[in-house]
Amino acid sequence: MTILQPFDKYEYEHDLLEWYDREKRDLPWRRERDPYRIWVSEIMLQQTKVDTVIPYYERFMSQFPTVDALADADEEQVLKAWEGLGYYSRARNLHAAVKEVQSAYGGVVPNSEEEIHKLRGVGPYTAGAILSIAYNIPAPAVDGNVMRVLSRIFAIYDDIAKPATRKRFETIIREIISTSRASDYNQALMELGAMICTPTKPACLLCPVQAHCQAREQGVQELLPVKAKKKKPKSVTLQAYVLITEDGRFIVEKRPETGLLANLWQFPTALDGETMEKFLENYGVDIIKSENTQRVRHVFSHIIWEMDVYRVQISGQPKLMDRQELVTLEEISEKAFPVSHQKIIKETLKGEG
DNA sequence: AATACGTGGTT
DNA sequence: TAACCAAGTAT
Known part of the structure; x- marks a missing residue:
């Protein structure tokens, strides 16, 4: 038995859903039940605040309204639409997965646990979110909100930073999730975590399920959830070169296909220690x-970049290396x-062009 | 299991 | 400020 006895899951469900029906926010992706749209919203919302996501979501949906529209787009276009949102592998994985849905599933987002989990970028949380929110299938969608809420409701002290802890919460959700309103149930849990059961100073007096909460009963709500501290990011010093040709164009390069900021564009950089003369030698x-x-x-x-930026006017035809281009400001x-x-474009290139 | 992977807002 | 946080996934 995972759950302690005094917990009445039916009363809990009733109190939670009644509150959700009354108080839920009007969010763009809640106005529709197109699985593709739910999917895109869930990818964008990974580790990203609702307020940040909304404008990106609106633009993305105007530009790529359907599976076909996104599948047929170029990756450059997709990354441009994602620019500034962070965790760019989300965009590349989503693009690849949508192509897969187009070719292997006739453009229909699959509704089975195995198939949906195979899609790039769709992990246990997102799989459950799509299945429940788009298809109303009672699958767990355990994110940080849900772990926080449940750790308080059941006074669970497991470290939520550990992968194994998420599995424990999934087991609990499978036992208590609404069988008829799985979509609303999962969203209500997350909404509660976002609006009431917040990381610091939870609004217990406003909480619709306070009567079911062990942490509240014991006065330990501020001590939960338990979460291991993150390590400090390490500093890296490098030089960035804005190389400007006589006709006012700039050398830019596409970053490697894997790793940090994969396939995004940047100004050429050198690791600290290499002199400018040595660096520019290659360009002739x-x-x-x-x-x-x-x-x-x-x-x-996980890293801090300390970049020294140099604006360098050059003469002669620069020799471009792999993945480099000579481009205008436009x-x-x-x-x-x-x-x-x-930040470099904004400061070092201002007044240019 | 632990780490890489972004960014912007709060405290 | 430094630390922490936000609807996680891939390896």
Whole structure:
């Protein structure tokens, strides 16, 4: 038995859904039940706040309204639509998965656990979210909200940063989820976590299920959930070169296909330690003028980039390396750049073109 | 299991 | 400020 005795799942379901029916936010992806749209919203919402997602979601849906529209798009277009949202592998995986749905499933998002979980970028949470929200299938969709709510309801002290903990919560959800309103049930749990059962200072007095909450009863709601601390990101110093030709164009390059910021565009960079002369040697050009224009500090989840930016006017025809292009300012605006390099465009290229 | 993978907002 | 957080997934 996973759940403690005094818990009445039917009363809990009733109280939770009654509150959800009354208080749920009017969000763009709640106005429809197109599985494709639900899918896109769930990918965007991974580790990303609702307020951040909304404008991206609206633009993305206008640009790629259907499975076919997205499947037929170029990856460059998709990444451009994702620019600034972060975790860019989400966009590339979604694109690949939608192509798969188009070719293998006739454009219909699958509704079985095995098939949907095979899709790139669809893990246990997203699989459950699509199955329940789009198809009303009673599958668990355990995200950070749900783990927080359940750890409080049942006073569970397992570390929610551990993968094994999510599985325990999935087991609990399978036991208590509404069989008739799985879609609303999962969304209500997440909505509760977002609006009432918040990480700090949960609004227990407003909580529709406070009568069912063991943490509340024991006064330990602020101690839950237990979550291991993250490690500090490590600093990396590098140089970024804005190389400007005599006709006012810029050298940009596409990052590697894997790893950090995969397939996004950037200005050429050198690891700290290499001199500018050595770095520019490869391009076979002369330096007309060089100035250190800015210092960019950009914090990722696991790294901090400290970039010294140099604006370098060059003469001669630069020799371009693999994945590099010579482009105008307008062409730059059509490519997807990470925020770190957008800072360079904003400062070092202002007044250019 | 632990780590890589972005960004912006809060405290 | 530094730390933490947000509808996670792939490896």
